[in-house]
Amino acid sequence: xxxxYINGMGCVSAQESTNFETLLDLFKELKxxxxxxxxxxxxxxxxxxxxxxxASGVKNSVVAANxxxxxADLSNPDAIITGTGMGCLIDSEKFLKKLIENKEAFLTPxxxxxxxxxxxxxxxxxxxxxxxxxxxxxHNATSFEIALIDALLMIQEGEESVLVGGVDELGDxxxxxxxxxxxxxxxxxxxxxxxxxxxxxxxxxEGASFFALGNKKSKNSYAKLIDVQIIDTCTQExxxxxxxxxxxxxxxxxxxxxxxxxxINGDKDFQDFYSGFQQTLFKNTQQLYYKHLSGEYNTASAFxxxxxxxxxxxxxxxxxxxxxxxxxxxxxKVLLYxxxxxxxxxxxxxxxx
Amino acid sequence: xxLLILWLSLLWITEIRMSKxxxxxxxxxxxxxxxxxxxxxxxxxxxxxxxxQIKKIDTVHxxxxxxxxINYSDNELIxxxxxxxxxxxxxxxxxAEMACKEAVKNAxxxxxxxxxxxxxxxxxxxxxxxxxxxxxSILTNAAQQKYIEAHNAGDATKKLARSxxxxxxxxxxxxxxxxSANAIMLGARLxxxxxxDRVIVGGADCLSKFTINGFNTLMILxxxxxxxxxxxxxxxxxGEAAAYLVLESEAIVEKSKKxxxxxxxxxxxxxxxxxxTASSEExxxxxxxxxxxxxxxxxxxxxxxxxxxxxxxTPNNDMSESRALINVFKEExxxxxxxxxxxxxxxxxxxxxxxxYSVLAIQNNVVFPNLxxxxxxxxxxxxxxxxxxxxxxxxxxxxxxxxxxxxxxIIFSKTAL
Amino acid sequence: MENLKIELKEKIIENLNLxxxxxxxxxxxxxxxxxxxxxxxxDALELIVILDKDYGIKISDPKKGKTIFESINSxxxxxxxxxx
Numbered sequence: 001x002x003x004x005y006i007n008g009m010g011c012v013s014a015q016e017s018t019n020f021e022t023l024l025d026l027f028k029e030l031k032x033x034x035x036x037x038x039x040x041x042x043x044x045x046x047x048x049x050x051x052x053x054x055a056s057g058v059k060n061s062v063v064a065a066n067x068x069x070x071x072a073d074l075s076n077p078d079a080i081i082t083g084t085g086m087g088c089l090i091d092s093e094k095f096l097k098k099l100i101e102n103k104e105a106f107l108t109p110x111x112x113x114x115x116x117x118x119x120x121x122x123x124x125x126x127x128x129x130x131x132x133x134x135x136x137x138x139h140n141a142t143s144f145e146i147a148l149i150d151a152l153l154m155i156q157e158g159e160e161s162v163l164v165g166g167v168d169e170l171g172d173x174x175x176x177x178x179x180x181x182x183x184x185x186x187x188x189x190x191x192x193x194x195x196x197x198x199x200x201x202x203x204x205x206e207g208a209s210f211f212a213l214g215n216k217k218s219k220n221s222y223a224k225l226i227d228v229q230i231i232d233t234c235t236q237e238x239x240x241x242x243x244x245x246x247x248x249x250x251x252x253x254x255x256x257x258x259x260x261x262x263x264i265n266g267d268k269d270f271q272d273f274y275s276g277f278q279q280t281l282f283k284n285t286q287q288l289y290y291k292h293l294s295g296e297y298n299t300a301s302a303f304x305x306x307x308x309x310x311x312x313x314x315x316x317x318x319x320x321x322x323x324x325x326x327x328x329x330x331x332x333k334v335l336l337y338x339x340x341x342x343x344x345x346x347x348x349x350x351x352x353x
Numbered sequence: 354x355x356l357l358i359l360w361l362s363l364l365w366i367t368e369i370r371m372s373k374x375x376x377x378x379x380x381x382x383x384x385x386x387x388x389x390x391x392x393x394x395x396x397x398x399x400x401x402x403x404x405x406q407i408k409k410i411d412t413v414h415x416x417x418x419x420x421x422x423i424n425y426s427d428n429e430l431i432x433x434x435x436x437x438x439x440x441x442x443x444x445x446x447x448x449a450e451m452a453c454k455e456a457v458k459n460a461x462x463x464x465x466x467x468x469x470x471x472x473x474x475x476x477x478x479x480x481x482x483x484x485x486x487x488x489x490s491i492l493t494n495a496a497q498q499k500y501i502e503a504h505n506a507g508d509a510t511k512k513l514a515r516s517x518x519x520x521x522x523x524x525x526x527x528x529x530x531x532x533s534a535n536a537i538m539l540g541a542r543l544x545x546x547x548x549x550d551r552v553i554v555g556g557a558d559c560l561s562k563f564t565i566n567g568f569n570t571l572m573i574l575x576x577x578x579x580x581x582x583x584x585x586x587x588x589x590x591x592g593e594a595a596a597y598l599v600l601e602s603e604a605i606v607e608k609s610k611k612x613x614x615x616x617x618x619x620x621x622x623x624x625x626x627x628x629x630t631a632s633s634e635e636x637x638x639x640x641x642x643x644x645x646x647x648x649x650x651x652x653x654x655x656x657x658x659x660x661x662x663x664x665x666x667t668p669n670n671d672m673s674e675s676r677a678l679i680n681v682f683k684e685e686x687x688x689x690x691x692x693x694x695x696x697x698x699x700x701x702x703x704x705x706x707x708x709x710y711s712v713l714a715i716q717n718n719v720v721f722p723n724l725x726x727x728x729x730x731x732x733x734x735x736x737x738x739x740x741x742x743x744x745x746x747x748x749x750x751x752x753x754x755x756x757x758x759x760x761x762x763i764i765f766s767k768t769a770l
Numbered sequence: 771m772e773n774l775k776i777e778l779k780e781k782i783i784e785n786l787n788l789x790x791x792x793x794x795x796x797x798x799x800x801x802x803x804x805x806x807x808x809x810x811x812x813d814a815l816e817l818i819v820i821l822d823k824d825y826g827i828k829i830s831d832p833k834k835g836k837t838i839f840e841s842i843n844s845x846x847x848x849x850x851x852x853x854x
Contacts, residue, residue, distance in 0.1 A: 049808050052787040053629075080624070087506065087527065099566050100488050104413045106823040108785070108816045112567035113630045113756060116477060117506060117527035122757025125624040131641055134624040134759055135535060138476075138506040139525040146524045150539065153546055176492065177501045232514055232523035343511075572815060572832045631811060 004155045005353060006222040008074065008212035010067025011306040012037050012060035013294050014205045018067060024310060024318040029193050029292045033185045034175055035205045050127060053110055055090035057169030060208035061120045062127060065163055069128075071220050072212030078159035079133040080121050081150050082167065083143030085298020087117035089171030097173070120167055120208075133159075141340035142230040144299040145348060149228050155215050165210030166299030175204060183341075185266065194266025194292045195323075202265040205295020209302035211309075223312035223334070223350040226250060231345040236272050239345065240281050243337065246347045257285055258331050261308050262323070263301055263338030265291040270342045277337060278323065287323040301338040305348060308334045312352040374616030374650075374769045375541040376606045379460025379599035381452040381555075382709045384696045385421030385592050389455055393706075394713050397721045398741050402695045404578045404590050412562050414569060417576050420560055421592025421697025423448065441499040443480030444559035446509035448595035448702075453513050456553065460599035461611065468550035468605055471522030473540050474510040474597075475532030475556030477701040479503075482561045509557055522549060527701065529755030530663075531622075532556050533596070534704035537763050538620040540600045550605050555597030555705040564591060564700065571630065573667045579698075580725040581664035581691035582671050582737050589665040592697020596705035598712075603769075615712045618748070619650030619764030630756050631669050636677030638760035639663075639752065643681045646762035650770065652748060657687045657764070659720050659744075661707045661751040662737070664691020665698050674752065675733035688744070690723035690737045704753035704761065711749040711765045718746050774846045781820055786813050798842045806841075814839055827852045 011017040015027045018040040037060055042051060045063045054062070061082070069075065091114040098107055113119075118136040125134050133154070137146045144166030151164040178184055182201055189199040213225060229246050231239075247253060260282045264274045278287055288311075294303035311317055315331050336348040382389065385403025386396035396403065407415040409422055425433070430447040431440065434454070442450075457465070480503040484491075491497045502508060507525045514523040522543075526535045533556030540552035558564075568574050568591060575588035606613060623645060625638025632639070647654060663674055671691075678686055692710055699706060714720060723737035747767050754760045779793040782802075786809065796807065803809045814835040821827045821838075827849065829835065838848045 048790055052789070053812075085505070085507070095567065096485060096488065096563060099562060100485070104562065104566055106819055107566050107570045108819045109567070109570035109630075109812055110816060112570055113812065115567070116529045116756050118529050118755070118757040118759060119629070121528070122624070122629055122759070125626045125758055126629065129626050131624050131626050131638060133622045134528070134757070135539075135622065136526065136528050136757075137524060138527040139510060139523065140505060140507040142524065143507075153542060153548075156546065157542070177498075180492070180498055181501055229521075230524070231521050232511070233520050570815060570819075572818075628810070629812070 002155055002215050004152055004225045005214050005217050006211050006225055006309050007214045007218045007220055008068040008071030009210065009222060009306055009309060010064035011209040011303060012040055012064050013207035013303050014038060015293055018063060024307065025320065027293045027320055030203050030205065030295055031190050033187050033190065033203055034170065035203060035295050036170060037206055053114055054123065055088060055114060055169065056206065057088055057167050057208065058120050058123050061165060061167045061210065062124060064208040064210040065124050065165060068210040068212040069163065072214060072218065074161050074212050076128060076130055077132060077161045077163040077212065079151065079154050079162040080124055080130060081135045081147045081162060081164045082121040083137045083147035083299055084117055084120060084167050085138065085140050085143045086168050086174065087138060088115050088119045089169055089174050091115040093171045093173045141298050141338065141344035142346050144302045145228050145230050145346040148225065148348065151213055152225065152228060155213065160215050162213045163210060164213060165208060166302030167208035168206055168297040168299050170204065170206045178204065197266045198268060200267055200269050202267045202296040204297065206297050207294060207300065207303055209306045217353060221353050222309040224353045226349040226351055229347045233343055234345055236276060239273055240276060243281060243347060250349060252333065254281055257333050257335045258329065259286045259288060259334045261288045261290065261304055261334060261336040263291060263304060264289045265296040273339050273342065286317065286326040288317065288321040289323050290321060301336065301346065304336050304338065308336055308350060312350060374618035374766055375544045376601050376603065376613040377598050377615050377617060377712060378601045378606065378611050378613055379456045380597065380614065380709050380712060381455025381459060382596040382706055383423060383448055383451045384594035384699065384706050385423055386695050390709060393709065397695065397710065398719065400722060400724065402578065402724055404697060410560055410562060412565055414565055418565065418574055419576065419578060419590050421590060421699065422560060423593055441503045442512065443503045443509065444482045445476055445479055445557045446512050448559055448593065449474060449509045449513055449557035450516065452555065452557065452595035453553065453597045456597040456599050457517065465518045470519055470551040471543065471549045472510060472514050472517065472519050472553045473524050473526060473536040474513060475526040475536045475701045476506050476509055476558055477527055477529055477532060478558050478561050478564055479506040480508055481563045482559050485562050528759040529757055530698065530700050530703055531753040531755040531759040531761040532701035534753040534761035534763050535622055537598065537617060537704065537708055538622060538761065541617045541620055544600055544602045551599065551601045553597055553599055555595065556701045557595030558593060558700040558702045560591060560593040575666065578725050579666035579694050581666040581693055581723055582675065582730065582735060583726045584728040584730050586666040586668060586671055589667050589693065590697040592699040594696060594699035594702040594706045596702060596709045598708055615715045616766045616769045617763060618766040618770050619646040619652065621645030621649060622761045625758035625760055627758060632673035632754060634673060634676065636673040636680060638758055639674055639677035639754060640680040642760040642762040643677065643750065646750065646764050650764045652764065654682045655685060657748050657750045658746045659714055659749045660687055660689035661711050661749060662689050662691045663752040663754045664693055666693060670754065672730060675730060675735050678735065679733060686735060688720045688738045690721055692721055694724035704751065704763065707751050708763060708765065711751045714749055715746050715765060715767050719743055771846055771850065774849060775842050778842055778845055785816055785820060796842060800841055802839055802841060825849050825853050
């Protein structure tokens with residue numbers, strides 16, 4: 001078995017996460033139902049000739065990928081793997097709107113060509129002039145995790161480095177549709193944060209988190225990426241068993257996990273999957289959450305991994321992320337669990353290095 | 354002594370690289386030239402194309418653009434599949450169910466969960482057909498709102514997984530027109546790595562106003578039947594289709610004594626890194642993909658007996674692909690043809706339907722013709738196969754390229770190598 | 771003709787998202803593609819739609835764009851010669 005290290009990472013999110021001076025401690029809970037990213041200085045990362053056609057998600061990805069590669073001192077990865085649940089919504093909506101409003105007349109190609117799900121991967125490859133393996137996964141809330149599974153497989157197959165990331169962007173029309181479905185919270189229920197919101201739906205947001213993985217440890221390494229598993233559908237009763245068997249395949253028991261990071265998003269209809277872990281399986285484990293900081297989107301779990309890997313490296317847990325308070329015994333093994341609306345479950349295991 | 358070690362380690366490396374291909378034990382397809390594998394094969398050898406004027410989509414381009422449309426209406430598909438009337442199936446999901454059902458039946462699978470089974474499906478438009486149809490009314494019409502989540506690329510895969518009973522490994526790929534090649538590639542890699550025992554791989558895309566208009570803005574749609582690799586080619590015909598393959602590990606095949614249709618022996622994915630939509634003139638990405646696939650299969654260019662080319666019939670693709678073929682195969686270009694003139698370009702489903710055609714070619718030792726070809730492109734002078742020809746086929750190479758520079762190649766073989 | 775040229779520059783900046791440029795940055799005889807303004811084949815397709823939508827001139831062969839869109843001068847001349 002080859003070891004896979006997270007040697008660099010970059011994150012654009014609703015928080016000021018691209019600023020290296022920012023401490024996770026300073027992150028603030030989101031109090032609005034729909035929150036866009038905190039915009040980085042795009043021009044510092046992207047050439048003007050390329051930037052003019054890019055919608056938010058592509059720009060955020062190029063920035064995040066740039067930071068990750070720089071940290072890992074990598075210019076030409078052996079693979080670029082992207083996960084995006086909803087893809088390039090802004091350009092899809094733009095083209096669709098014009099198509100309907102103009103009754104199929106006077107349409108221009110730019111938004112169409114930028115609307116395909118693989119635009120992000122393609123644009124990163126173009127910017128890097130990278131001819132390597134290039135893949136895009138688009139399976140709802142496990143889009144990022146399957147990208148990680150592929151990346152791990154690549155490392156096992158002998159590749160030295162992989163750039164892997166998760167990205168989603170908010171589109172106005174799509175947001176409106178999901179509001180109609182009741183998947184977005186009302187502002188008034190958020191005044192005391194998502195944990196106390198006692199309501200259905202969640203905070204919708206967007207972001208891009210990219211990771212430079214490698215088969216060699218570097219002075220910048222954040223953590224080791226050990227294993228990832230996806231489970232598309234599963235009952236609440238089954239999930240605890242799935243967790244223990246995932247740990248068992250990695251020769252671990254629940255007691256050996258130092259920190260568990262949960263994808264709690266405040267939707268009371270689907271909280272039970274997390275509550276089971278909080279109250280039973282991981283009741284003696286330090287529990288963390290992050291979607292009150294990142295908001296929910298199909299690849300928000302990539303923000304979760306970014307946060308968890310940061311914690312592994314700095315060995316300190318920001319108070320704002322804690323769900324409980326356990327005496328710290330060193331942070332070594334961290335397990336992430338995420339699901340969205342009772343489907344698309346995933347486990348990600350990392351270890352400090 | 355050191356020579357001996359070198360020799361031993363070389364042997365060891367060869368052993369790993371010579372690991373057997375992944376077995377294909379079932380396949381299913383629906384396209385403009387047939388609703389199942391047999392119908393598709395008959396159309397191919399009878400040179401019956403499926404290109405016609407648009408009948409099922411309400412578009413201003415209906416009178417002047419030709420496409421490869423599937424004859425069944427959504428309602429006919431719903432009743433054939435015995436899906437309850439109050440469903441939220443997009444046309445993409447319906448086509449996917451049709452092809453997937455045939456593939457699973459063909460592979461004689463009775464208990465899907467008797468071994469670790471996954472599903473990897475590809476799409477580019479997903480449920481766009483319903484989204485564009487209800488774009489305005491959906492905001493106020495509660496009955497239409499069931500289609501909101503049917504828009505997502507992952508929706509058709511989820512439906513396939515639920516109807517087959519696959520619960521764990523379920524995923525969706527979208528790399529534009531190369532999507533389902535990447536689904537086949539990932540499936541084969543997961544089986545080789547011992548992560549899964551069986552994977553259903555393929556893709557589906559229905560025609561939509563979105564894609565028709567999108568390709569129209571690029572001015573690459575032909576008003577005639579498309580002419581892949583012809584000097585006067587003037588664009589592509591869009592099409593709709595779905596196709597799936599059942600891939601199984603050696604152990605499962607041995608245990609069940611199953612008939613193997615063919616093997617996936619080579620695969621590769623590279624990026625052209627040239628332009629968001631256009632292919633590089635020298636076919637950099639395509640060349641890399643073919644070379645890497647040959648190396649994964651441990652084959653030499655001369656071992657390839659037939660190439661099912663991407664051949665969309667756009668001036669740019671066919672030129673770029675021709676150059677890439679010359680880069681890889683030099684003066685000895687194998688028999689090649691594009692089947693896009695039969696089916697139209699079916700986007701994310703293209704590599705999957707052409708995988709079915711590649712397997713059919715191997716099974717029947719037949720090369721399918723490249724329709725509508727008259728005159729070679731002067732600068733490259735490559736002449737595709739234009740009639741049905743019988744010849745022994747051991748290895749077939751299939752290309753699929755897409756926007757975003759995505760280039761993928763899959764190699765299918767008669768034996769496991 | 772001069773007004774048309776200014777109008778074209780404004781349209782190019784707006785439609786091709788060249789937000790860092792002003793009309794003074796584009797000279798009438800500047801090469802629009804390649805080394806000049808750096809436009810590419812996708813921009814050419816965008817310009818074809820501008821000709822159709824705003825000036826009623828249809829171009830069916832994208833290859834013809836190459837000479838028409840050489841510069842603001844050539845574009846303006848083409849519009850003068852072809853508009854009804």
